[in-house]
Amino acid sequence: MELFNYFRSSASWRVRIALALKGLDYDYRPVHLVRNEHQLPGYAGHALNALVPLLRLDEGQALHQSLAIIEYLDEAHPQPPLLPADALARGRVRAMALDVACEIHPLNNLRVLRYLTGPLGLDEAAKMRWIHHWIEDGLAVVERQIAAWGQGFCFGETPTLADCVLVPQVFNAQRFGCKLDHLPGVMAVHARCMALPAFARTAPDQCPDAE
């Protein structure tokens, strides 16, 4: 398999964690978002959404969207599972992952921040207030769920899809200098995850294209 990704893209890191938890080998293909390499015809031709990450299977088919890729990996390579067995528990894990992937991350990714400072003409301070607002409020939603369902990890005692999504979002929060004092449960899960090689060795600064 080949993973097209960018070291600092938190959606890319989600998939690197899942691949590492599954013990799956892959070739790392860097796509430099800041240099707009994701918009070049050669890449956009097989990434139907012209975003990272993209997983290309050994048979050549490509799959995009990090959560779709992780669910695919969990179905094609079931051990260790990244979702619980029970349907409602699976729903709870997915809800936590989506609370990050739908309510926080889309508001703070590169193309949106570019629109804020470009067409909307926001200055750096207003951009940072926007970032802090969505991340700090959004992670508080995850905090409540960890309090309800977590036992070391986001849900239960082993890493799931929710941890694959949460840890890269915390990295972004720290990078942007967000307030984290109101998130003891989130930060405890983050520390627990980062003690595992699957999270630590796939971190942005460990990537071949790290700057």
Next chain:
Amino acid sequence: MELFNYFRSSASWRVRIALALKGLDYDYRPVHLVRNEHQLPGYAGHALNALVPLLRLDEGQALHQSLAIIEYLDEAHPQPPLLPADALARGRVRAMALDVACEIHPLNNLRVLRYLTGPLGLDEAAKMRWIHHWIEDGLAVVERQIAAWGQGFCFGETPTLADCVLVPQVFNAQRFGCKLDHLPGVMAVHARCMALPAFARTAPDQCPDAE
């Protein structure tokens, strides 16, 4: 089951479609977003993200996030399936759904539009340019996938999770006066879906709380 939702929330409509496709009965519980009823303690106490939709099961447990709810319904009530059987095909359907749920909808929901016109002080014209930009570009990504995988519906010949998510997004696009000429595949799928009772009878103007 009880579905807490708002007639005009496109994330709520996704779940109403899935419930209708499955032939499942539920009690409709309106939560008026514009009047901030989702932030009242009574509601936010069981909706851990203080958003709609929320599904409360007969046993009392609550589940939020529309895509997590639909996946739960598909696992707990498998017929008719809203995802194909093959793992890669399931990934493709999820990727289309996430291209709407993560890349389009989060940028145009009520709380984000309120931030644009409130703290950021955008005027109506700038707000509409923002809305049009993300919806028109975002639906073009879905258009390419329908061209690749669609056979009447988003993926294949029967409605899937992707159609549950696309149709409410097209409704929003029309409501905001977006350009749709570049989306013949999307609009053909939309027409095909709206001819089915599960889509037509759950539309915003058919809801008990419609205004």
